Amino acid sequence: MKKHNFSAGPCILPEEVLQKASEAIINFNNDNLSLIEISHRSQPFVDVIENARSLVLELLGLQNKGYHALFLQGGASTQFLMTAYNLLNKKAAYLNTGTWSTKAIKEAKLFGELIEVASSKDKNFNYIPKNYEIPSDADYFHCTSNNTIYGTQMMEFPETEVPLVCDMSSDIFSRQLDFSKFDLIYAGAQKNMGPAGTTLVVVKEDILGKVERQIPSMLNYQVFIDKDSMFNTPPVFAVYTSMLTLEWLKDLGGIEFIEKVNNQKAALLYDEIDRNPLFKGVAAKEDRSKMNATFTLINPELQTQFDTMWKEANINGLSGHRSVGGYRASMYNALTLYSVQALVDVMKELERKA
Amino acid sequence: MKKHNFSAGPCILPEEVLQKASEAIINFNNDNLSLIEISHRSQPFVDVIENARSLVLELLGLQNKGYHALFLQGGASTQFLMTAYNLLNKKAAYLNTGTWSTKAIKEAKLFGELIEVASSKDKNFNYIPKNYEIPSDADYFHCTSNNTIYGTQMMEFPETEVPLVCDMSSDIFSRQLDFSKFDLIYAGAQKNMGPAGTTLVVVKEDILGKVERQIPSMLNYQVFIDKDSMFNTPPVFAVYTSMLTLEWLKDLGGIEFIEKVNNQKAALLYDEIDRNPLFKGVAAKEDRSKMNATFTLINPELQTQFDTMWKEANINGLSGHRSVGGYRASMYNALTLYSVQALVDVMKELERKA
Known part of the structure; x- marks a missing residue:
């Protein structure tokens, strides 16, 4: 898969x-x-x-x-x-x-x-x-x-x-x-x-x-x-x-079309980062990138559990850059809303389990 | 093919x-x-x-x-x-x-x-x-x-x-x-x-x-x-x-092996260029490249016939560079002796037909 x-x-x-x-x-x-x-x-x-x-x-x-x-x-x-x-x-x-x-x-x-x-x-x-x-x-x-x-x-x-x-x-x-x-x-x-x-x-x-x-x-x-x-x-x-x-x-449909999809993907993920009490965003809200969402776990002790869960959910490349730490979800044009939903589901599941 | x-x-x-x-x-x-x-x-x-x-x-x-x-x-x-x-x-x-x-x-x-x-x-x-x-x-x-x-x-x-x-x-x-x-x-x-x-x-x-x-x-x-x-x-x-x-x-077998094959390919083609009365080589004999053999038709009027023949023989990329003209057969490592033989056969066939 x-x-x-x-x-x-x-x-x-x-x-x-x-x-x-x-x-x-x-x-x-x-x-x-x-x-x-x-x-x-x-x-x-x-x-x-x-x-x-x-x-x-x-x-x-x-x-x-x-x-x-x-x-x-x-x-x-x-x-x-x-x-x-x-x-x-x-x-x-x-x-x-x-x-x-x-x-x-x-x-x-x-x-x-x-x-x-x-x-x-x-x-x-x-x-x-x-x-x-x-x-x-x-x-x-x-x-x-x-x-x-x-x-x-x-x-x-x-x-x-x-x-x-x-x-x-x-x-x-x-x-x-x-x-x-x-x-x-x-x-x-x-x-x-x-x-x-x-x-x-x-x-x-x-x-x-x-x-x-x-x-x-x-x-x-x-x-x-x-x-x-x-x-x-x-x-x-x-x-x-x-x-x-x-x-x-x-x-x-060109940039006009893909921008709408990119906005939906970013809204879905940032809404979850802001809603879920286990996570917080790294970048200032007004400057948040629609391409790369950076976020961290508020309790670092959950890291092993979260890492295991997203890898089991078939997610790749979520680790943050070494100079920032935490997580980075890059949502370039070819990434589907479906993939963002998969990540959001894992974040919600962590909230239920933790 | x-x-x-x-x-x-x-x-x-x-x-x-x-x-x-x-x-x-x-x-x-x-x-x-x-x-x-x-x-x-x-x-x-x-x-x-x-x-x-x-x-x-x-x-x-x-x-x-x-x-x-x-x-x-x-x-x-x-x-x-x-x-x-x-x-x-x-x-x-x-x-x-x-x-x-x-x-x-x-x-x-x-x-x-x-x-x-x-x-x-x-x-x-x-x-x-x-x-x-x-x-x-x-x-x-x-x-x-x-x-x-x-x-x-x-x-x-x-x-x-x-x-x-x-x-x-x-x-x-x-x-x-x-x-x-x-x-x-x-x-x-x-x-x-x-x-x-x-x-x-x-x-x-x-x-x-x-x-x-x-x-x-x-x-x-x-x-x-x-x-x-x-x-x-x-x-x-x-x-x-x-x-x-x-x-x-x-x-x-590394360079030692491929060099032998390259020598055979070059010998096969240059021997035909020298033997066939319709063709002549461009480069000085002692400096001839084993990778790129440049040659021309002695009678340019045969060009259309020859070009048709090698294209029909499934040969690609034989035209010479514009600054030299004529023909250039590049015989890099991955080219087989079989392909050189195919070209030599066309040169011999031209000799018979011309």
């Missing part, structure tokens, strides 16, 4: 996507060749990457607005340095909401002055800072929309004149936003888009070309724009599986 | 590897979860990457000699800049044997002085230069062991006191060499090791730490050594499929 997979990432993908990806490894496009043993310059694969790039812009509502969708490699960690390499002339402003923001700041510091406009480190990143000032002479402002580890999510984004750069690795395609407010969005695929191994970059071309330094080809967004995201051999399997997931989302 | 796949890369992989990779997408490790939806920090995946790293060193005969095997992202194109970022203080020496060497030189130039010790550009890279001098004060010497596009291969490597860096993307694991002569070897996976999406780096740790500049984490070999190749989420599927291919090679 398939598990209820609450893994934080790499994480659950739609069953039909896994099925099609598995089949393509044996016979892709009915050509009697595997997806992973054909030239990336062959028409069948060019069609795949072009379809994937087009679906990204369509789902985000960014068609014909000067944006390009690129499938790169190296994860968000590579974007920490690429954003600075391509955009940071003198000074950039960063909002620090957790481990990934902190890492982004560390890498960008090699390329210029960094202004940390605000940080929630004082409370182990359990909230999103508000009411900060973004210097108007910053080359860009960088934020992390969802903090997987701490279970916080930005509900609003600042109005600013400077280019807006956002790491959306763990909540892209999960909720409706005015994506045209952002100038550069990046996301490791392995949450809501596909398997580990490719990184989505959506960039507005007019913010590029403004730094003095020479940029190595593989770190240069413009090089990939000019080559339709195929400057070199792309990560074929990860791009194909991402395309399948994007098609799945479009067929379901 | 499965095709005879002579694609230059991404290219043919062993059937049993494709089968196992396809199964793991549905159910990995009998855990009722897909390989691509589990945490990369879970023990089953940690075992995969550790096994893959260990197999690399074992197959290359580099165990316990100060080397580390890393599975990175970004292809050889990222290594063009990473090698320079990590190793180039003042001056480096490069041998230019084709498109990939030329690109490596271009990227490294951003980081210091480049000495091109020799080039075969004068004859469209159809031979390997010999008898060049490597400056003894160079930080390293860089070469490309096999030139996929032109069909040339280095049969010998220079004796030098400076660290030896080699792009072995298209012939690693295909022939026995004293790999301990090299200080850094890199290879995009998508020829003899696995699917596109990961890049193997084998580095001798003692050559690192000698440059002044600060290196971004994702470009720093030492960071990946310190984190057992898992500084960030690795390209899970590409690493797993590489592990399967390395296991396949070990079970066959």
Whole structure:
């Protein structure tokens, strides 16, 4: 029986996507060749990457607005340095909401002055800072929309004149936003888009070309724009599986549809966390992530019992990150409401038994 | 019916590897979860990457000699800049044997002085230069062991006191060499090791730490050594499929065994190219690649007939690269002698019919 997979990432993908990806490894496009043993310059694969790039812009509502969708490699960690390499002339402003923001700041510091406009480190990143000032002479402002580890999510984004750069690795395609407010969005695929191994970059071309330094080809967004995201051999399997997931989302009804489901899943779990006297939430209520719910047992002595119960209920990946402890239920797009109900049932059962 | 796949890369992989990779997408490790939806920090995946790293060193005969095997992202194109970022203080020496060497030189130039010790550009890279001098004060010497596009291969490597860096993307694991002569070897996976999406780096740790500049984490070999190749989420599927291919090679008898098969395949095809009056080879005979055989029709008017014939014979990927023209038969480890015989049969049939 398939598990209820609450893994934080790499994480659950739609069953039909896994099925099609598995089949393509044996016979892709009915050509009697595997997806992973054909030239990336062959028409069948060019069609795949072009379809994937087009679906990204369509789902985000960014068609014909000067944006390009690129499938790169190296994860968000590579974007920490690429954003600075391509955009940071003198000074950039960063909002620090957790481990990934902190890492982004560390890498960008090699390329210029960094202004940390605000940080929630004082409370182990359990909230999103508000009411900060973004210097108007910053080359860009960088934020992390969802903090997987701490279970916080930005509900609003600042109005600013400077280019807006956002790491959306763990909540892209999960909720409706005015994506045209952002100038550069990046996301490791392995949450809501596909398997580990490719990184989505959506960039507005007019913010590029403004730094003095020479940029190595593989770190240069413009090089990939000019080559339709195929400057070199792309990560074929990860791009194909991402395309399948994007098609799945479009067929379901796009972000508008999935957001409703995500809201229902989050409400079901957070209502139980708040109702059940054995549990408490970690993140500030107004900043609670709809993707990753962090919570703890009020009485730690119940841990062994609870852990045994959820594992017996066929639940996977519920342990919290070591820097927070407790539990983390990641409810990405492909997780069903049925799986959340299974978890809630276990929480209720613990209450009855404990 | 499965095709005879002579694609230059991404290219043919062993059937049993494709089968196992396809199964793991549905159910990995009998855990009722897909390989691509589990945490990369879970023990089953940690075992995969550790096994893959260990197999690399074992197959290359580099165990316990100060080397580390890393599975990175970004292809050889990222290594063009990473090698320079990590190793180039003042001056480096490069041998230019084709498109990939030329690109490596271009990227490294951003980081210091480049000495091109020799080039075969004068004859469209159809031979390997010999008898060049490597400056003894160079930080390293860089070469490309096999030139996929032109069909040339280095049969010998220079004796030098400076660290030896080699792009072995298209012939690693295909022939026995004293790999301990090299200080850094890199290879995009998508020829003899696995699917596109990961890049193997084998580095001798003692050559690192000698440059002044600060290196971004994702470009720093030492960071990946310190984190057992898992500084960030690795390209899970590409690493797993590489592990399967390395296991396949070990079970066959390792490089010693596959080299014999590769020699037989190359001899069969080159003998026919030399014997058949309709064809001629492109590369200088003494530098002919055992991986990629480049050849042309002496009478170009036979092209349509020949193209129809090999396609009817279920052969795939035989067209030459646009910068050379003609034909290119890539005979990587997973290609059988049977497939080469199928091609040779078509060449003989053309001779009879033409």
